[in-house]
Amino acid sequence: METRSLFIITTNMLDIFQYGFAIRGLEAGIIIGMIAPLIGMFLVLRRYSLIADTLAHVSLAGIAVGFLFQINPIVTAMVSTVLSSVVIERLRSSKKVYGESALAIFLSGSLALAVVLISLAHGFNVGLLNYLFGSIVTVKQMDLYIIGGLGAVVAGVLYLFYKELVYISFDEESAQVSGIPTRMINTLLIILSALTVSLSIPIVGVLLISALMVIPVVTALQFRRSFMKTIVIAELISIFSVVAGIFVSFYLNLSTGGTIVLISLVVFVVSLLLRRR
Amino acid sequence: MPVDHTKNIIEVEGVSFAYNEDLVLEKVNLNIHKGDYLGVIGPNGGGKTTLIKIMLGLLEPSAGSVRMFGQEIRDFKDRSKIGYVPQKVINFDVNFPATVYEVVAMGRYGKRGLFKSLGKDDKKIVNESLKQVEMYEFRDRIIGDLSGGQQQRVFIARALAGQPEVIFLDEPMAGVDVLAQDQFYQLLKRLNHELEITLVFISHDIEAVVNEVTEIAFVNRSLSYDDDPKNFVKGDLERLYGDKKFIHHHHEHA
Numbered sequence: 339m340e341t342r343s344l345f346i347i348t349t350n351m352l353d354i355f356q357y358g359f360a361i362r363g364l365e366a367g368i369i370i371g372m373i374a375p376l377i378g379m380f381l382v383l384r385r386y387s388l389i390a391d392t393l394a395h396v397s398l399a400g401i402a403v404g405f406l407f408q409i410n411p412i413v414t415a416m417v418s419t420v421l422s423s424v425v426i427e428r429l430r431s432s433k434k435v436y437g438e439s440a441l442a443i444f445l446s447g448s449l450a451l452a453v454v455l456i457s458l459a460h461g462f463n464v465g466l467l468n469y470l471f472g473s474i475v476t477v478k479q480m481d482l483y484i485i486g487g488l489g490a491v492v493a494g495v496l497y498l499f500y501k502e503l504v505y506i507s508f509d510e511e512s513a514q515v516s517g518i519p520t521r522m523i524n525t526l527l528i529i530l531s532a533l534t535v536s537l538s539i540p541i542v543g544v545l546l547i548s549a550l551m552v553i554p555v556v557t558a559l560q561f562r563r564s565f566m567k568t569i570v571i572a573e574l575i576s577i578f579s580v581v582a583g584i585f586v587s588f589y590l591n592l593s594t595g596g597t598i599v600l601i602s603l604v605v606f607v608v609s610l611l612l613r614r615r
Numbered sequence: 616m617p618v619d620h621t622k623n624i625i626e627v628e629g630v631s632f633a634y635n636e637d638l639v640l641e642k643v644n645l646n647i648h649k650g651d652y653l654g655v656i657g658p659n660g661g662g663k664t665t666l667i668k669i670m671l672g673l674l675e676p677s678a679g680s681v682r683m684f685g686q687e688i689r690d691f692k693d694r695s696k697i698g699y700v701p702q703k704v705i706n707f708d709v710n711f712p713a714t715v716y717e718v719v720a721m722g723r724y725g726k727r728g729l730f731k732s733l734g735k736d737d738k739k740i741v742n743e744s745l746k747q748v749e750m751y752e753f754r755d756r757i758i759g760d761l762s763g764g765q766q767q768r769v770f771i772a773r774a775l776a777g778q779p780e781v782i783f784l785d786e787p788m789a790g791v792d793v794l795a796q797d798q799f800y801q802l803l804k805r806l807n808h809e810l811e812i813t814l815v816f817i818s819h820d821i822e823a824v825v826n827e828v829t830e831i832a833f834v835n836r837s838l839s840y841d842d843d844p845k846n847f848v849k850g851d852l853e854r855l856y857g858d859k860k861f862i863h864h865h866h867e868h869a
Contacts (some may be wrong), residue, residue: 509707511701
């Protein structure tokens with residue numbers, strides 16, 4: 339009796355692999371789950387967490403442009419976030435505008451633009467809703483290639499500049515004194531963040547991206563380990579959350595992005611409780 | 616110790632600096648020679664840190680010039696000659712996930728250059744630097760878990776790992792208890808004597824500094840210099856501080 343029900347559960351568990359879109363979603367999810375905390379690590383430690391959120395809102399304007407002109411929304415999102423990220427960094431370093439104010443301007447400004455563009459494109463439709471909150475149904479074969487390619491680029495560049503990024507995150511002034519081109523590295527980091535935000539949109543959605551970049555990292559920080567180990571822990575938490583989130587949302591018919599983020603939050607709360615002991 | 620006064624490492628010439636309209640430094644001239652152990656002292660807000668940041672090229676002076684090893688500071692490329700120990704207690708995130716070893720390894724990053732990871736030699740130098748400051752046993756500990764004095768020694772090790780000719784230390788005693796301070800002064804003396812590293816030491820702790828350094832520069836907007844700190848007696852201080860009545864206690868660190 340028990341073995342039989344276990345058998346039914348496992349065969350049901352494997353149902354997900356009968357759907358092409360679900361496999362694509364899972365593959366895309368794992369790539370994003372690997373990349374998001376890598377970037378998130380540096381954003382969190384540099385107190386840049388809000389940049390991810392701002393860029394996500396900017397990407398919404400990009401997606402709206404994509405819908406309006408019938409271009410792949412990931413591509414338009416990527417272009418808009420990368421361009422804005424450079425302008426935001428310029429504004430911040432010029433000190434004409436406070437860093438936070440620059441973020442607020444871009445966050446609300448791009449949301450306003452998105453709403454206007456969406457109304458031009460005859461209002462909301464289901465496709466757009468998927469981009470807002472994420473859904474594995476959104477991922478097309480072409481998207482998977484884009485996500486895989488961009489993910490490889492982001493990971494490769496992070497690998498190349500790893501030691502500079504670590505140094506700047508810890509002590510920007512000393513890094514500058516030691517001859518590290520801090521401005522270039524800062525710009526690079528924010529462009530990589532923009533790329534990561536764009537490629538994460540189909541799975542977790544515009545409104546939930548920053549959670550996937552921030553929560554696994556903040557959770558991993560609770561363990562107080564070396565930089566390398568902290569990244570590994572964040573990776574494990576992130577990939578677990580994404581995979582578990584996709585499975586749970588698939589079988590219970592829930593929002594993918596929301597489920598992933600809620601699972602990562604549960605892990606975070608557990609880590610907090612563990613640390614208190 | 617014999618100081619080789621023939622070689623100027625750093626030449627500060629007519630440097631002025633203003634924040635908005637406020638003149639912080641006015642026509643400062645200062646030469647630092649190879650092997651010097653220079654104490655830069657002066658009241659808080661007197662411009663010490665600003666002067667150091669200008670020397671390091673972190674700030675652009677409103678007027679004047681800085682030459683490092685004979686080159687204009689903004690053209691100076693051989694950055695590994697400079698070690699820097701910043702005001703740690705204020706800037707340092709105790710939750711940062713880095714081991715002592717990882718922090719000291721940062722001292723090699725500038726020297727190694729872009730796109731290259733640390734090799735065997737780098738790792739050896741990192742370990743030697745840790746032994747130099749007697750922190751090798753702590754290499755796997757998280758930096759934020761150490762005491763103030765231990766953290767400061769790790770930051771010295773990081774500066775040493777770049778194999779510099781000159782190390783700048785900005786208020787290194789802040790947050791360090793008295794016993795650790797004595798050890799720390801001994802360590803600095805050893806670096807200066809045995810490794811012949813030039814030291815530029817910023818402090819508001821005049822009494823302590825006067826007993827340690829070989830030269831002293833007093834910064835309070837303008838600069839007065841003396842190559843024998845023992846001459847820097849109380850009368851001088853009162854004259855320089857004016858009626859500010861700067862009374863100093865050894866244990867006042869927060």
